Structures are given as C-alpha cells and as structure tokens.
Amino acid sequence: MASDSWLAQHEATCRMTQDIAENIQERNRQQRTGGNPAKVSVTIRLSLQNLNRDIGRLRDGLLRASSSNFITQREAERRQSLLDELETKDRQLQTMFSGNGGGTTDSARMGLLGGGATGASSWLEEEPEDTRGRSFADLRQQQKSIIQEQDAGLEVLSSIIARQKQMGHAIGNELETQNEIIDDLTNLVEDTDGRIRRTTKSVSVVQTKSANCGMLVVIVLLLIAIIVVAVWPK
Numbered sequence: 001m002a003s004d005s006w007l008a009q010h011e012a013t014c015r016m017t018q019d020i021a022e023n024i025q026e027r028n029r030q031q032r033t034g035g036n037p038a039k040v041s042v043t044i045r046l047s048l049q050n051l052n053r054d055i056g057r058l059r060d061g062l063l064r065a066s067s068s069n070f071i072t073q074r075e076a077e078r079r080q081s082l083l084d085e086l087e088t089k090d091r092q093l094q095t096m097f098s099g100n101g102g103g104t105t106d107s108a109r110m111g112l113l114g115g116g117a118t119g120a121s122s123w124l125e126e127e128p129e130d131t132r133g134r135s136f137a138d139l140r141q142q143q144k145s146i147i148q149e150q151d152a153g154l155e156v157l158s159s160i161i162a163r164q165k166q167m168g169h170a171i172g173n174e175l176e177t178q179n180e181i182i183d184d185l186t187n188l189v190e191d192t193d194g195r196i197r198r199t200t201k202s203v204s205v206v207q208t209k210s211a212n213c214g215m216l217v218v219i220v221l222l223l224i225a226i227i228v229v230a231v232w233p234k
Helices: 002-033 037-069 071-096 108-114 122-126 136-231
Strands: none
Touching: 002 037, 002 071, 037 071
C-alpha cells in the first residue's frame, strides 16, 4: 500500500541522516588527526544529495496521499511533522558539512549523533507520544484500525441516510394522498353548493306560484259570493 511505502521510506531516510552525521564526525576526526578526509567528503556530499531527493519524494507522496484522502487528516498532520523534522535535520547536516567541523558545537554534533558512542539516535525521541517506540508493523496496524473505524462509521452514516431517504419518500407519498383527498372534498363541496343553489331557486319559484294561486282562489270566491247575493231572493 502507498501509505506503508511512505512510512518505510521515511524510516530509511532517518537511517540515512544518522549515517551522514556519523560520516561527518569521521571526516572531522580525520581533519583533526591529519588524515585524508577527501574520500569521506565525497561520500557525504553524495549522501546529502540523495537525502534531499528522498525528502522531496516523501513530500510529494504525502501531498498525493493527503489530497486523495487516502490517509486521515490526523495522520497527514503527523507525517507532515515527521517530514518537517527531516528537513530540519537536513539543514543541520548541510551546516555541519559546509562548516568543515569548525562551525558546529559539540552539543549540536551530540544531538545529531544521539550520544556518539552509543549510536542511538536522539531524533527518535522527538516522535509523538502515540508513535514513540512503536515498530513499522504496529504503525501499519494502527493505520488499518483507523481506516476500519472510519469505514464502519461511514456504513452507519450510509444506513441513517438511507432510512431518512425512505422516510422522505413515505412522507411525500402521504402528502400526495392527502392532496388528492383535499381535491375530492373541494369538488364535493362545490357540487353540494351548486345543488343547494338550484334547490333554493326551485323553492322560490314554487313559493311565488303558490302565492299567485292563493290570490286567484280568493278572487274567485269573492265573485261567487257576489253572484249568490245578487240572485238570492229577497
């Protein structure tokens, strides 16, 4: 995997910086004792060029992994911190080499060499607490665990989104049904209102006709009464 390759390359580059620091110390010793440091200087110069090249590759690899979301943001920040430390060591080594041993203090050399005779690199002590003393396999397993946790979280989030989508469809269907019911009720109310209007109009016509018929009956009865009175013997 690309992420494991980056960590392996970083570990190899750290070992290279340690070797370069030891070679610079050896070159300085030969200069003090009257030896021939030229051969060691050539080796150091080539190693510094390779170190600069490898740091550039690490920088490019980190940029690709971070931009493609292949690693987490936290892991990207941790690796950027490791890369910054390497670049600082590169500048220190350049200063030690160009100074020919005279412009670098003993404490700076001891810091780069990690105590000289012991050969243990103090640079490893600058690692974050959560990675200090852990092997490459442990870091790889930690990265796999983080990715698995992220995948599990994404699956849960995907399930939640799917359920919300189903609920949204169900609500949309219910709204459509309710709108259809409202439309049917509106049509029913309009039909009922029309029938009421027509019935009211018919009742008015009947009432008018009834009133006219009543008046006609009264007139007929009056005429009959007048005729009866007129012809009735006195």
